[in-house]
Amino acid sequence: MPKLTIDGIAVEVPPNTTILQAAESVGVEIPRFCYHDRLSIAGNCRMCLVDVEKSPKPVASCAMPVGEGMVVHTKSDRANKARNGVMEFLLINHPLDCPICDQGGECDLQDQAMAYGADRGRYHENKRAVKDKYMGPVVETVMTRCIHCTRCVRFATEVAGVPQLGATGRGEDMEITSYLEGALSSELSGNVVDLCPVGALTSKPYAFNARPWELRKTESIDVMDAVGTNVRLDARGRQVLRVLPRVNEDVNEEWLADKSRHAVDGLRYQRLDQPFVRKNGKLQPASWDEAFAAIVGKVRGMSGAKFAAIAGDTVDAEAMIALKDLGTALGSANFDCRQDGAALDPAVRASYIFNSTIAGIEQADVVLIVGANPRKEAPVLNARIRKRYLRGAFQAAVIGDAADLTYKYDHLGTNADLLSKIADGSHPFAAALKNAKKPMIILGMAALTRADGAAILAAAKTVADTCGLIKDGWNGFNVLHTAAARVGGLDAGFVPGQGGKDTRGILDAAGKGEIDVVYLLGADEIDTAKLGKAFVIYQGHHGDRGAHRADVILPGAAYTEKDGTYVNTEGRVQRALRAVFPPGDAREDWTILRALSEKLGKTLPYDTLAQVRARLAFVNPLFAGVDKAQPAEWKAFGAAGAISTTGFDYPVKNYYMTDPISRASRTMAQCTEEFVLAGSKKATGTHG
């Protein structure tokens, strides 16, 4: 391993490390614009020049591998002079419009100009001006500010896998643009805003909203998909103004999907901010007491078997355990957190989590995707598969629709029955799985929500067992969820108890009049027409499908407004913190259930959040292990059966609108118009 000296500090690093990385490892900071850890090295901004002894010129440290016995000075006069020169050149054509620039206060160029820039320029000609480009509904462009670091181009090409960005022209006329100025059609396009070191690419929905120093930052967890992306919520007053990713190497690295980033404006519209009670067929505003009284009047004295509860896709585990405890106290066993009716086996944890873990994708060499479209259902996870694909020696195959997943794969067919052929070894892909070192299967909700979902689960189990997916230290059986609350609900036991009914059973029974009261905890993705004459209590935060059908509405809190526990698709328990308070009379969900239980005379035995969490950990000790993906024991599950030969019906038809928050979001409506309804309306070209 080469040994070198950086600013007098001796350091030994693996070969092929760059000087910049070596310097970082000993805490020596080198300014940079174009270099980024997760992108290929471009070496075009020249800001990272350092002085290397015996080298005739300053060296670009981001692109220079370390050598044995190198002596590097990062703060010598020559290095400083070089950086001052580079900065002066960069600023020649930069407009210096910081006061009207959204990047102001969190701008790399601004910060580094403070350190390396001069207090005045020597350039007296006209600055160049560049026409702004259209890049879609979430990316605002002011291309005159661009310093051509090409981070966005490399991100789109490498990570997002949509090579639509590029640099046209050359020299002074070089411009960053998308092909024919089309919108950047990636579910990860918002990340170019984070990557842009200047104010050339900024967030369109957040434009001119706030300065970074005005914002209150809260660490939270995203609930728009089941990846459990770590996010930071930036709020001012009572509004969350933007969502940014946090670095978590095990989950999202530092990427964030567009829906997760930009659906937050949906938290301002269609909110339920006070209780409602249906009187004479119309929902009337009511007080908490009136709402509770209406429920108590209906539920008290009723047989517990006539009570059922369904939990939605973005509900925290605390609310689910409170509702489960309340329902159980009422004598009911009809619970389900699987709104879509997925045939998951709640008894065996390994059957419903992403056992390989998201980071584990990077070790896999063969992936079989069944009935899932990871690009739409979990864009950040899909980026991980693409990352693995780019490293080579990797084979992916899909059973299902042939969608563009941003990497190449063998399309085995759309017929679900192919899985049973692989299971019995008659399909050639079985051999590919058997020969692989770390093969994995990703089972999507499209496969499990079918009528023969249980048979598909069993066939996948057989594939896992017979094709060597389960090995020492490797479990290649993975379920890709689409709902952030799903694994949490299954872990908390929000599933039918002894003799209880699941979602389908509850809806059937409600239609027949066998169930009188249905409690919808943020459940909007069910067919509410099937609820028949049942008395529906809806607890949630948006006036969406569930609330429309409700007889009593209890206003709850959205994920930004409560301290919640979520378990992502790999079974990682994560805690979200409250960024703002719920609007109006709305309350945190578990407290509503606690208050209701008292009115019903079945007081829940917890008064504080800590007690609810203790109860969660008592029900399932996994909840005590926060931030860890806890491996599950591989046990028998699934009921073999015939698989029909039809194709899959994918749950995410419009990526931009999948839950009440994104359905209420204007930004998501614009994205839908641009990307989903494209063709009916053409892009208007550049703005301004």
Add this chain to the structure above:
Amino acid sequence: MSTRSLAKEQPASFAFNADMTALSKRIIAKYPAGRQASAVIPLLDLAQRQEGWVTKPAIEEIARILDMAPMRVLEVATFYTMFNLAPVGKTHVQVCTSLSCWLRGSNDVVKSCKEKLGIGFGGITPDGKFSLGELECSGACVNAPVAQIGDDYYEDLDYASTGKLLDAFKRGETPKPGSAIGRDGAAPAGEAITLTENPTPPAKQDFAAAKAAFEKAKAEAAAKAAAPKA
């Protein structure tokens, strides 16, 4: 130079004709499998030779043939000024206006072109036969000023000779490329004024004597090395 972008009006489609398809296959075959994208510049050139300019459908067709993103092909097409992104005349006249040519009178050449053709830079004559363009240093400074017409360089031009040259093209002739004042390549105009004598040949070397000296020295060194042992 200014920002280069695709022309507003574009044809509906593009396909290489039989000859160009054969040529493009030969070019692609030069590169290892998986590296076919390296053929993008020659293929753009073929497209330009076929259509006269690089069209948007041509860019997309080349991207398809080479399995590249259209954006990557567009980047190359906009980078090189030799690719015409808008229609040009049958005879495309480009005058070098960089420093050496300018010092040697490219302004006169440009003036002559503008007068003869009645168009400015970037223009195209109404009959579509001529177009005029500016060229950054064409690398033929020794024969400045230079104009590139089609694939050929016409050198040592001045106001009068440029006019004559264009008249010939107007008559449908293709004048001989090269110096307008009859220079042989880049040789001096008129008599040579340096290197007029034959160069002195290098001194003759006696290789046999040199080898003998070397062998002798080698033998002595071997004897010296063996001596302390004895």
